[in-house]
Amino acid sequence: MITHREPTTFETRVYDAIRCIPRGKVTTYAALGRMIGCRSSQAIGQALKRNPFAPDAPCHRVIKSDLTLGGFSGERTGPETLRKLKLLEAEGVRFDKGRLVDGSRVWET
């Protein structure tokens, strides 16, 4: 089952950036990569999937640059993704058909 492993520098950077996101806002993999200097969104997604810092890190506030939901809990689509939408709506972020309604709610630096 689980193998306890220490967080890597990359993961620490990702979670540190995520924790800087104010409640009611979201960010994108690309924007997050820009903050930490990583151009591979896949690496970020992989780090979030492992999520050794969860739930201390609000990984549900990370969406795709297309303003779509993206994935959650290792599922690019499915019930887990629906839960992600629910969490965001609970914070005031409204979605429509899996798409962000207000693009200004994206956290950009």
Next chain:
DNA sequence: TACAAGCAATAGT
């Protein structure tokens, strides 16, 4: 240490 495979994505064709 070295090599190969995979990922919650993005950009370009």
Next chain:
DNA sequence: ACTATTGCTTGTA
């Protein structure tokens, strides 16, 4: 819609 690219982690030899 499909393919190529990208950076990082994991597993095996």
